Amino acid sequence: MPEKLEQVIDMFQMFDPADRTNLLLSYANQFTEVPREVATRPFPRSHLVPECESEAYVWAHKQADGTLKLYFAVENPSGVSAKALGAILDKTLSGLPASEIARVNAEIVEKIFRQNISMGKGLGLMSMVQAVQTLAKAAM
């Protein structure tokens, strides 16, 4: 697992439920939407994360040094979890080679969200990770 992502997961594992919730909200607040130069509304359906009720979109752009930069959009105003996960994935995976990003497993969702993973969103959040994985594989 990429080092930065592992560190974030370790941090989530150490925290008690209340602190974990606050940490997730803090990441959600750091979420930055895909810039206009990358995509504008209406976002193309080809970038829509399947089975995500927060209507999340994901992009992976190859940078000059060969690494990937991830971008996200979350259209559901209540999509706090999707925003938190988008911010985490961006901060920990952007700047890595596609081959490393492609190895990230959707199981990280459970490790990060723990008690905050509700029935309706678990699948969507795992789909976000899988969508990132798919884009990374395509960029290899």
Add this chain to the structure above:
Amino acid sequence: MATPIEQRGYAEPGVLVSTDWVEQHLSDPKVRVIESNEDTLLYAAGHVPGSVHVDWTSDLNDQIRRDYITREGFAALMSRIGATKDTTVVFYGDKNNWWACYAFWVFQLFGHTNARVMDGGRVKWLKENKALSRDEPSYPKTTYAASERNDAPIRAFRDDVLAHLKKQGQLVDVRSPEEYAGTRMHMPDYPNEGALRGGHIPGAKSIPWAKAINPDDGTFRPATELKKLYCEDNKLSPSGDTIAYCRIGERSSHTWFALTYLLGFGKVRNYDGSWTEWGNMVGVPIER
């Protein structure tokens, strides 16, 4: 002058309050606003100022058995949120008030009838740009003499449903048409929670819960439209014994609320075992 909710012709309009009403009662010590969501992050992300969080899994369900909390658990919950028997509890939440109605229903198992639902729930509050707070309020603990849980009037168990089937009683399946037909074993975008068989309980009418609300703001449709939906189009009789079910009883709590309070059906029970129980039980009849 009648309020907009009163003008909708409901059997018990007082059980539904508007977002404006809630806004006007934020500092009312006799009112306790309760947020109940599916997404456990939402309350922490911002809630109606002064509202408390009641989580359907950790606060309302027994943590070992598949059942609800006991009298002692309910007394402890009411103490925690600083509610007495005289407190008017007002529920709201995400998912168009599924969990608000579910919590409301559980509160009725303990006879706390001084309860309301905020029409439109969280989404309407947000759309109206009303105030949100991240402060978790703390209320003085109360001593709440809880009644024993009384399931029979509004909760159906599997044996009740089997007996109901024999009597050809009214059954309402509030899940999506695909779940009803058995072509899908779970809600769209939701994981399969392990039902071994797809389909519906024989004789159940398919009336998805969402037909009872206005999709734009999650508010309940007026009584005339609800009557058309349930009584005319689907031939349900308000005097008939009715059982509603879904997957685990949350969506059917919403329909239970609409039939009981908005249309005044005499006897409606929520089968919270729902499809996660029925779709796994050996030997029970299923239709597709």
